[in-house]
Amino acid sequence: MTVGEQAERFVEERLRAALPAGEFLVFANVEWIAPNRDGGPPCDGEADIVIAHAELGVLTIETKAGELSRDGQGTWWVGPNRLNRSPFAQAEASKHALLRKLTALPSWRTGEPPFAGHGVALPDADLASLPR
Numbered sequence: 299m300t301v302g303e304q305a306e307r308f309v310e311e312r313l314r315a316a317l318p319a320g321e322f323l324v325f326a327n328v329e330w331i332a333p334n335r336d337g338g339p340p341c342d343g344e345a346d347i348v349i350a351h352a353e354l355g356v357l358t359i360e361t362k363a364g365e366l367s368r369d370g371q372g373t374w375w376v377g378p379n380r381l382n383r384s385p386f387a388q389a390e391a392s393k394h395a396l397l398r399k400l401t402a403l404p405s406w407r408t409g410e411p412p413f414a415g416h417g418v419a420l421p422d423a424d425l426a427s428l429p430r
Contacts (some may be wrong), residue, residue, distance in 0.1 A: 305363030306346050309419045313349065323350045332399045334391070343399075345392040347419070355413030358396060360389035363422055389416035 299307075310326045317324065325348045331340050347359040362385045364376045374381040383391075393416040401411050 301363045302361070305419075305421045306361045308421050309359070309361050310347055313347065317349070321351060324348075325350070328396070330395065330399050332395050332402075334395065336398075343392060343395040345389075345396060348396065355415070356393070356396065356400075357414070358389055358393040358416045359419050360385045360392065360416075361419045361421065365422065366420055385418045386416070389418055392416065 306326060310324060314324050326346070328345045328348045330343045332343055333340055334343075345358040346361040349357040349359070362376055366385070367375045368384075369375065374384045393414050397411045397414055400406060
């Protein structure tokens with residue numbers, strides 16, 4: 299298991315322990331094939347974690363393990379590895395793709411997308427070291 303997979307599992311376990319059982323559904327490594335934009339070609343998509351609640355909606359979470367940083371040009375890094383886009387942009391793109399996929403289902407009744415949000419989990423962040 300990679301460091302990233304370990305971090306995702308850690309976050310998933312903490313969320314399952316923290317959220318009331320039966321009210322929230324927690325899904326790990328949610329994969330789909332859908333267009334990135336309306337009318338676009340299908341492509342693979344994935345969210346590290348999706349939390350669903352019947353009344354509150356859906357939350358997609360991107361998990362990043364290791365030391366996350368951003369340089370003066372706005373480029374994001376995990377340790378020495380450059381990211382193609384920010385983890386926040388990844389989480390947001392996953393949210394939009396998942397909403398398009400959900401609302402395209404024949405069984406989707408309302409015609410409106412659910413309430414939705416996105417976030418980033420940084421299990422290796424040292425909050426004590428951050429400035430106040």
